[in-house]
Amino acid sequence: MIISIFTGPWLPVPAVQGGSVPRLWQGLAEKFVAKGHQVTILCRSYPKQPQQEVINGVNYVRWGGFPQSTNIWWDLLKDLTYALISFPRLPAADILVINDFWLPVFATLQPYVGQVVINCARFPKGQYWLYGKVDRFYAVSNAIKEAILKEYPPANNRLKVIPNPVNTDVFFPPTQPKLKQGEEIILYVGRIHPEKGIHLLLDAFSILSRQIPRVKLKIIGPIKENQGGGGGNYLYTLQNKVEGLNVEFVEPIFDIHKLAEAYRQADLFCYPSLAEKGESFGVAPLEAMASGLVPIVSDLACFRDFIDEGETGYFFDHRSNNASHKLSDTLLTAISNSDKNYQMSLKAAQKALFFNYEQIAKFYLDDWIGGSISLPL
Structure with missing residues (x-):
């Protein structure tokens, strides 16, 4: 499959300035590539990161971007601007994963981008009626799933829970007993x-x-x-x-x-x-x-x-x-x-x-290819 992942205007990928969402989608993208799929991450520009490069088999394409503020209305306007600039640039693909407020509205107007799916990693704020043409919603928890259904019941047949992953190759228990230092x-x-x-x-x-x-x-x-x-x-x-x-x-x-x-x-x-x-x-x-x-x-x-x-x-x-x-x-x-x-x-x-990357990547790929999902929740 050809998979595009859009991470929005706020944080760079790879995540040199923090942000768990950019970090987890970088990790999942690399697992998709390891399974033989072609993956492009579409993300904001950032100093010292080139406009285009390949890292661990994942193609990165960067443009624009904004600093996030504490004013939600101002940020929504900036996000709308970024979405309007971005949607004509979206490449042809089989799957387009979006973690963004406005882009799902415009991405569905471009049939060549493939199935449009939303990574629902935040509580809904009244916007889900705008996403009537989105193919799939992936809530990161059952709490998010219930909140989406309460706000937008028509999402029911297109909504699944796939949790966030953790990199167990990096985050693992100490290999030696801890030395007690009195604290x-x-x-x-x-x-x-x-x-x-x-x-x-x-x-x-x-x-x-x-x-x-x-x-x-x-x-x-x-x-x-x-x-x-x-x-x-x-x-x-x-x-x-x-x-x-x-x-x-x-x-x-x-x-x-x-x-x-x-x-x-x-x-x-x-x-x-x-x-x-x-x-x-x-x-x-x-x-x-x-x-x-x-x-x-x-x-x-x-x-x-x-x-x-x-x-x-x-x-x-x-x-x-x-x-x-x-x-x-x-x-x-x-x-x-x-x-x-x-x-x-x-x-x-x-x-x-x-919740390791391998397992969570499999949940996504199984759903996209047509398999069944068995979640550990």
Whole structure:
């Protein structure tokens, strides 16, 4: 097959500036090529990346692009501009995969682009009625699937769940036993933004530190608004909370091998997202599981596709009036029971293997070629 993958105007591919979606589609594209298919990734221009090149058998074609802002209406206008510029350039193909708001509307006007399919990696925002001619919708979680059907019931016969993958060749448990250095390291990886609940995590960690002084919290991710962070004012709020606490803020790590090593150096992973209509799957908790970490996450539906309470991770009630105490209690439980934590880490790493690139690529190819899908959810 000839497969085109359109990644939108915001982030470069390969992902030199972060972004789990560009990274995962790069990995899937390489798996498609390994199966004998011809793949082109259509993405934004970026300094030091040529307009066209071939990497690991995948053809990259780049043009235009915009920096993302915090104003959704301005970003929608920029995305519309990019879609209007892009759709006449779309190459002939059998399949066109799109992760973008506006392009599906115009791509269906070009019959030579092949079947138009949408990677539904975000909660719908009222736009799905615009996609009446799209051939297939791939929701990354059951939560996204239910939200799409609630908004646009005619999608039912064209909608399937295919989860995000994790690169288990890079994210894997330590090969040697960890050397205890007197600290229990709790790790967070992701955007440092209010909707991710970092302030809640710091409140919970403050309570936990009074019970277990040896704990350390390590927070890795972007704070800059143009990288999806909460900006300087939010950072100031967080810094006021960490005074006297063993908390380390680390710049975002875009090298996935270095990021995987950061996971392997930790003892627990916490992802306290508050984004009820923003968290679609949760790549970071899955990467943590693949690296042998037990995840502690908020009670969002999307996480239940791959985390089993008390078996491969823990949930806490983020909607509670005393959510910080709920989170602190859950962290204390996980740290205090080292034997159970070790067994859960083994199960977590094993569960993550179901989501490797090879398997997820097979789900897509089977559907495109006409096979059946058997999902591990």
